[in-house]
Amino acid sequence: MKHYLCSIGAALALAAAPVWAQQPPDLQACIDRTADAPGSVVQAFHACYDESTGYWDKQLNDRYQKARAGCNAAAKPDECRQKLRHAERLWMQYRDAMSAAFDQVSSGAGMGAMPARGTVLRATRHQAEELDFFIRQAESFKEAGQP
Secondary structure (H helix, E strand, O other): OHHHHHHHHHHHHHOOOOOOOOOOOOHHHHHHHHHOOOOOHHHHHHHHHHHHHHHHHHHHHHHHHHHHHHHHHOOOHHHHHHHHHHHHHHHHHHHHHHHHHHHHHHOOOHHHHHHHHHHHHHHHHHHHHHHHHHHHHHHHHHHOOOO
8 A cells, every 4th residue: 555655656746846956845755754654644645745835836936926027028017917917816726626626536535635736736836837937038038128
């Protein structure tokens, strides 16, 4: 059973591979450490996902603020910030809806909650990466003198 749980954790961890200079918590190492630890494996796995998701959530929030600042280089900065805020709100609705759908499929309790937690982790990481791309594009246009 523990090997099966570790395999699930490994698959989800690979989908959340790091891309930043500051490395996120190592989800797989955390799962490996907790798989044989005394106590509740489920609670330990949840703590591992909470730690990783917390890291990516901070990255997301930092990049959102930088992306908003990047809108200053746009021809219409206020419109850019408005569109960015609208996109972020739609993304949050998507993330929450997908998590809820996984909860329905997996019963949402114990190890059944892991797919939903993995979805939130992957979606948050992906959105942070998307905002990082937005920031790089805004910077490149600003350096080129293009609005």
